[in-house]
Amino acid sequence: xxxxxxxxxxxxxxxxxxxxxxxxxxxxxxxxxxxxxxxxxxxxxxxxxxxxxxxxxxxxxxxxxxxxxxxxxxxxxxxxxxxxxxxxxxxxxxxxxxxxxxxxxxxxxxxxxxxxxxxxxxxxxxxxxxxxxxxxxxxxxxxxxxxxxxxxxxxxxxxxxxxxxxxxxxxxxxxxxxxxxxxxxxxxxxxxxxxxxxxxxxxxxxxxxxxxxxxxxxxxxxxxxxxxxxxxxxxxxxxxxxxxxxxxxxxxxxxxxxxxxxxxxxxxxxxxxxxxxxxxxxxxxxxxxx
Amino acid sequence: xxxxxxxxxxxxxxxxxxxxxxxxxxxxxxxxxxxxxxxxxxxxxxxxxxxxxxxxxxxxxxxxxxxxx
Numbered sequence: 364x365x366x367x368x369x370x371x372x373x374x375x376x377x378x379x380x381x382x383x384x385x386x387x388x389x390x391x392x393x394x395x396x397x398x399x400x401x402x403x404x405x406x407x408x409x410x411x412x413x414x415x416x417x418x419x420x421x422x423x424x425x426x427x428x429x430x431x432x433x434x435x436x437x438x439x440x441x442x443x444x445x446x447x448x449x450x451x452x453x454x455x456x457x458x459x460x461x462x463x464x465x466x467x468x469x470x471x472x473x474x475x476x477x478x479x480x481x482x483x484x485x486x487x488x489x490x491x492x493x494x495x496x497x498x499x500x501x502x503x504x505x506x507x508x509x510x511x512x513x514x515x516x517x518x519x520x521x522x523x524x525x526x527x528x529x530x531x532x533x534x535x536x537x538x539x540x541x542x543x544x545x546x547x548x549x550x551x552x553x554x555x556x557x558x559x560x561x562x563x564x565x566x567x568x569x570x571x572x573x574x575x576x577x578x579x580x581x582x583x584x585x586x587x588x589x590x591x592x593x594x595x596x597x598x599x600x601x602x603x604x605x606x607x608x609x610x611x612x613x614x615x616x617x618x619x620x621x622x623x624x625x626x627x628x629x630x631x632x633x634x635x636x637x638x639x640x641x642x643x644x645x646x647x648x649x650x651x652x653x
Numbered sequence: 654x655x656x657x658x659x660x661x662x663x664x665x666x667x668x669x670x671x672x673x674x675x676x677x678x679x680x681x682x683x684x685x686x687x688x689x690x691x692x693x694x695x696x697x698x699x700x701x702x703x704x705x706x707x708x709x710x711x712x713x714x715x716x717x718x719x720x721x722x
Contacts, residue, residue, distance in 0.1 A: 486718075487718050
């Protein structure tokens with residue numbers, strides 16, 4: 364089932380529930396794309412990114428992509444797309460003072476900004492806001508002012524996430540030349556996206572090194588600088604987080620979940636889960652069901 | 654209407670909600686005066702308003718936040 368709503372300011376809301384879909388040669392406005400159940404695969408700029416619950420993908424205005432859903436059960440996806448004008452106007456309201464905004468309230472020459480097209484963590488205020496927006500949208504709320512209020516807050520919160528995940532984090536890479544820092548940050552983001560997208564499979568350091576086009580030792584050092592942990596520890600965090608989501612949102616037996624998140628050994632999974640969250644997976648699920 | 658010093662020190666009536674933004678929007682549309690727009694606090698999303706008798710209310714959508722690490 365697909366639902367699309369185009370607001371009068373050309374912002375769009377889209378949700379889809381299906382187990383099988385394939386869309387080739389798509390193009391979008393600036394958009395935030397999330398999955399509340401299952402997974403959705405995007406291919407853009409010669410890379411493949413899987414969106415799982417707990418993350419969202421950002422696409423810039425004009426980006427070409429293809430997306431597909433092939434899952435055992437149903438996948439539920441939701442995206443918000445901001446018109447060029449809305450985004451440019453929001454961006455201008457942040458960068459100009461009130462006098463300039465009053466003197467020239469409608470500046471159509473203003474171009475919208477571009478962002479890193481990567482996976483961002485979906486949690487806290489942005490997650491709550493998008494889930495409320497999705498809920499209103501699916502209940503067919505037709506009050507555009509209310510929907511735009513949520514869209515405005517979603518954008519505001521996305522800017523905060525982007526500020527932290529990109530601007531603040533990239534400063535941890537200590538390079539004099541901004542172009543070197545930006546290039547390395549981009550490559551490390553590709554490594555991060557690769558790990559999230561393929562967390563259900565065995566991932567070797569050699570693979571990551573190829574994704575980043577960096578030697579293994581260079582990658583290890585830079586990754587530690589940026590994320591304050593090794594690639595292996597980061598992958599472990601992704602897998603345990605994914606296990607939490609699957610324990611919460613599905614009825615899959617724990618043994619099946621262990622396979623779905625790329626663990627080979629049940630006892631090491633249970634031990635690591637308990638060490639990280641101070642509760643066993645069985646008790647975690649029982650506690651959330653109660 | 655501005656909030657007075659007396660109201661500021663008055664104990665607010667705390668109302669819990671599941672969707673603060675939606676309640677804020679509905680109440681604002683019906684003419685309720687809000688002291689400020691929705692605020693993101695460590696407890697969750699919150700708005701504050703006063704009624705015509707000067708009673709002071711807070712609407713809070715409690716949110717449990719994950720750490721940024």
